[in-house]
Ligand SMILES: Nc1ncnc2c1ncn2[C@@H]1O[C@H](COP(=O)(O)OP(=O)(O)OP(=O)(O)O)[C@@H](O)[C@H]1O
């Protein structure tokens with residue numbers, strides 16, 4: 001199960017990494033992965049927001 | 061014997077060359093050099109494709125013909141020019157992605173969050189660049205020509221793709237292995253339940269591998285030590301020299317070799333000896349001196365050709381031919397540059 005999460009995490013990093021400032025793939029190719037990531041995208045946005053709130057509390 | 065330069069010598073040394081790439085900052089002479097070399101090779105009997113991705117349609121300007129987005133057009137015997145409409149290519153590609161999402165999930169409309177993502181990806185400056193590189197790969201893999209000349213976009217060296225190819229390859233290998241292990245493990249646990257999920261992952265992995273193959277092929281294409289000449293164009297000015305040094309450093313860090321540099325827009329030093337030459341021209345020669353000296357000192361071994369400043373902007377086959385002659389065998393020699401350096 002741990003490996004599974006690891007893969008999921010890497011896939012996410014790969015596709016939306018550029019939004020988080022980790023430019024891994026040229027955007028032309030990132031889009032090719034997008035169809036597979038559709039079910040994850042909603043959840044990802046929420047997670048990012050939550051994390052940001054948390055950082056705000058810690059650093060602010 | 062004067063130390064002459066010119067692409068003639070490069071081709072003598074490397075007869076198996078199949079691709080020439082002209083890179084460098086904007087406005088220095090990439091398009092002019094690309095057109096000139098393409099023309100020259102075509103007159104020597106090679107079937108040449110000159111490829112540009114400039115949204116400003118600069119090959120159309122220099123060849124004095126509307127070529128933009130029109131496919132491969134024959135300009136003169138053996139000389140074909142392709143000026144792709146990258147924006148259109150991107151748009152069609154993005155539409156195909158949208159369609160794929162709709163088909164995959166059987167939905168009529170793309171979810172807002174996904175559409176947001178697509179739009180931000182399209183708006184990235186690197187989008188245009190990566191689309192262009194992908195088109196380059198397409199053209200070369202069709203293998204219809206003897207020689208390809210690429211007039212590169214001014215905003216990048218494509219070098220990042222080379223660095224990326226290596227990282228990505230290792231990464232995809234790692235993922236494949238991790239996934240294989242996870243799969244073995246799971247087969248025992250709950251196979252049926254996850255079958256659909258695994259299928260999606262399988263496809264994703266395939267996609268990832270095919271992306272890796274594209275990037276690796278591109279990286280090989282531009283760094284092939286046998287078949288490709290990667291050339292930077294510069295002019296006798298401070299900024300251009302600094303940029304060329306930076307690019308050289310980047311190449312070195314990646315363990316690559318640049319084929320050389322083209323020094324463009326040089327006022328011939330012989331003007332100084334000519335009693336009939338107007339004063340303003342002599343002043344321009346003087347103004348270029350310190351930069352020519354710097355170029356000679358820094359890039360002596362790399363100089364492939366020295367192209368003089370022409371009286372007007374090169375347009376049309378006749379002027380392209382004049383530039384081609386200088387590119388092939390330059391009138392200005394390394395000795396001329398050395399003489400300037402000593403003055
Ligand atoms: N040797 C030369 N003598 C006179 N004019 C030149 C010479 N080389 C280039 N030019 C002119 O300088 C300008 C820039 O050259 P060119 O279009 O080849 O550069 P480029 O690197 O392709 O620029 P961009 O990055 O904008 O595509 C053009 O107007 C061209 O006609």
Ligand SMILES: [Mg+2]
Nearest residue numbers: 090091114118
């Ligand atoms: Mg140009």
